[in-house]
Amino acid sequence: MTAEKLAIDGGTPVTTEPFPSTALGPGDIGEEEIAAVTEVLRSKCLFRFSAGDTSRCAALEAKFRAFTGCDYALAVGGGTAALICGLVGIGVGEGDEVIVPGLTYIASASAILICGGAPVIAEIDDSLTLDPADVERKITPRTKAIMPVHMRGIPCKMDEIMEIAQRHHLLVIEDCAQACGGLYRGTPLGSIGHVGCFSLQQFKVITAGEGGMVVTRDRTVYERAAVRHDSAMCFWKPQDTTITPFAGENFRMNEMEGALGCVQFDRMAGILQKTRRLKRRLVEGIKDVPGITLHRSPCEEGDLGISAGFFLPTSEMAKKFAEALRAEGVPAASVYDKGIPDRHIYCYWEYVMGKYSADASGWPWTSPKHDPTRVYSPDMCPRTLDLLGRVVVFTLSHRFEDQHIDWMIRAVHKVARALL
Numbered sequence: 001m002t003a004e005k006l007a008i009d010g011g012t013p014v015t016t017e018p019f020p021s022t023a024l025g026p027g028d029i030g031e032e033e034i035a036a037v038t039e040v041l042r043s044k045c046l047f048r049f050s051a052g053d054t055s056r057c058a059a060l061e062a063k064f065r066a067f068t069g070c071d072y073a074l075a076v077g078g079g080t081a082a083l084i085c086g087l088v089g090i091g092v093g094e095g096d097e098v099i100v101p102g103l104t105y106i107a108s109a110s111a112i113l114i115c116g117g118a119p120v121i122a123e124i125d126d127s128l129t130l131d132p133a134d135v136e137r138k139i140t141p142r143t144k145a146i147m148p149v150h151m152r153g154i155p156c157k158m159d160e161i162m163e164i165a166q167r168h169h170l171l172v173i174e175d176c177a178q179a180c181g182g183l184y185r186g187t188p189l190g191s192i193g194h195v196g197c198f199s200l201q202q203f204k205v206i207t208a209g210e211g212g213m214v215v216t217r218d219r220t221v222y223e224r225a226a227v228r229h230d231s232a233m234c235f236w237k238p239q240d241t242t243i244t245p246f247a248g249e250n251f252r253m254n255e256m257e258g259a260l261g262c263v264q265f266d267r268m269a270g271i272l273q274k275t276r277r278l279k280r281r282l283v284e285g286i287k288d289v290p291g292i293t294l295h296r297s298p299c300e301e302g303d304l305g306i307s308a309g310f311f312l313p314t315s316e317m318a319k320k321f322a323e324a325l326r327a328e329g330v331p332a333a334s335v336y337d338k339g340i341p342d343r344h345i346y347c348y349w350e351y352v353m354g355k356y357s358a359d360a361s362g363w364p365w366t367s368p369k370h371d372p373t374r375v376y377s378p379d380m381c382p383r384t385l386d387l388l389g390r391v392v393v394f395t396l397s398h399r400f401e402d403q404h405i406d407w408m409i410r411a412v413h414k415v416a417r418a419l420l
């Protein structure tokens, strides 16, 4: 069959209709959110510990407990704050190493450094999440924890990661910032490791404006996280703090955020039901396209369905393929483009690569508890860069209709016929 002329070469594009916004929960903000936040404002009670039984932050915590099945949930001011509290919760401190994937937002590494630990960067595999085999290779006597990150709504290989953690007596902190509502083999993300951390920032599945949540099944982990999140936690909630107190921050969530988060939380199931269905349609439509290798999620059913992708043999081909798709009217992107400093890719974590510090002493890098020979370099995870260079990704939204997915499918077939 002769290939149709591509739009990038002057042919007719598959579609000229703009695609709907890819904003998930934040794009749905409407009268319910406005009413909920207004009610808090009218009450003039914005501080959660003054709101007592009517606290919207407490209500949001209850929703996360119910969804994850964890006994404890702590609302905080952001996803990074959740990670810091979670790390403190499991006891990560000066000199500890925490293994993180080379594909995650820089905040994951930042939280480890703020706790005095060091991020040890491991490769991702073709799931685009942490490679369990590389985790095992990166374990040293200083390793305290593993931080799987469920990036772009893709659940990590949690069975393998938990098995490695158990065998090496390590703790697991799940970064669920981009995967609120996800499951792994039926178990909610965030509830599999020793602690799970969510973000409710603007670009996430659901939002509280800013905000985060820590969930855990372990009372001590919760109490340590809670003490860290408020410098006077034992004053506000003495019943929640049976441990010896230590210095805390102001990482509290406020009642307006709690109210917004509650309404958004109730939208989550509907959003994900739609994105999961759309992703299944897309995958079905492109899985047999010759020349591309479909990205497979470690758990197709639990995957949020907010991203999909495929690999090409070279990064040049991936870049060209994505450009051709965009010319066909379909939003698609290649991920790793040298020169575009995407802070989701480890080689652009400048303060990790350069071991920069806010402290004149260079802490924590210079701590005698850390390995002085540890080096970071932009090419230290070549497999990660190779995979990210060769992948073409789609971002999916519950606002898309079948028609949008069908345009994506037609465009992939058309471009593949012409270029591969």
Ligand SMILES: Cc1ncc(COP(=O)(O)O)c(C=O)c1O
Residues within 6 Å of the ligand: 078, 079, 080, 081, 104, 105, 107, 108, 149, 151, 175, 177, 178, 199, 200, 201, 211, 212
């Ligand atoms: C994977 C990941 N971890 C952590 C964070 C930090 O969350 P926040 O921006 O709410 O602090 C984000 C989001 O920005 C993220 O995508």
